[in-house]
Amino acid sequence: MHSRRTIGEDFFGEECANLDREAVQLCKIQLDHQVLELGFGPGIGIEAACQLVKGLGHRNGVIAVGPQVKGKVYGVDFSDEMVIAATKRVKKDIDDGKVELINGDVTDLSCFASNTFDRVFHCNCYYFWPDMDTITSELHRVEKLNSRTNKALEGPRPFSIW
Numbered sequence: 001m002h003s004r005r006t007i008g009e010d011f012f013g014e015e016c017a018n019l020d021r022e023a024v025q026l027c028k029i030q031l032d033h034q035v036l037e038l039g040f041g042p043g044i045g046i047e048a049a050c051q052l053v054k055g056l057g058h059r060n061g062v063i064a065v066g067p068q069v070k071g072k073v074y075g076v077d078f079s080d081e082m083v084i085a086a087t088k089r090v091k092k093d094i095d096d097g098k099v100e101l102i103n104g105d106v107t108d109l110s111c112f113a114s115n116t117f118d119r120v121f122h123c124n125c126y127y128f129w130p131d132m133d134t135i136t137s138e139l140h141r142v143e144k145l146n147s148r149t150n151k152a153l154e155g156p157r158p159f160s161i162w
Contacts, residue, residue: 020045023121023152024052031055033071033118036142038106039125040075043086046101049073049119050093074117076102076109078128107131109138116142121150 024045029035029052037045053071073093077083083103093099102111106129120143129135143149 017044019152020123021048023123023150024048026150026152027119027121027148029053029071029119031071034116034144035071035073035119035121036112036117037073037075038077038120038122039128040077040086040101041079041082041123041125043075043082043089043101045121045123046073046075046086046099047090047093049121050090050099054093054098072097073099074102074112075099076104076106078103078105107134107138109142112142114141115144117147118144119148119150121152123152126151 020041021044025048027035027049029049031053033053035049035053037049040046050073053073075086077086080103083101086101087094090099090101094101104111120139126132139149
């Protein structure tokens with residue numbers, strides 16, 4: 001018997017999953033960080049980032065866990081199907097208030113206040129963005145001073161810009 005897979009699951013294979021995880025590691029996410037992923041797809045990067053804001057997955061061990069940890073991960077994706085897939089993947093973290101997923105357009109980040117995010121990342125999605133000037137302006141607005149932004153593209157290794 002074959003299991004039913006979605007288009008997203010077929011498209012986002014292990015190579016894309018590894019790219020997402022490496023992009024998250026390059027972000028150097030800390031427990032108190034507010035993190036944004038644009039175009040989160042099936043939620044692999046969201047899940048990996050959430051593990052870090054919860055204090056899990058840090059190479060030097062767990063620093064703190066529980067409600068006192070203030071970090072949170074947000075995601076914006078245009079695809080209904082990807083929002084559904086990612087919601088299933090991180091349901092417990094959504095219920096615990098550690099993740100918020102938004103079905104929306106990256107050209108309009110008005111749901112976020114200025115100077116909100118310590119870390120922003122996206123993987124293999126900028127070429128779908130219709131208006132790079134508007135998106136760049138919005139990202140600049142929602143990022144905190146000294147924030148870190150990672151843009152991961154398929155290739156030999158993701159790269160980091162800050």
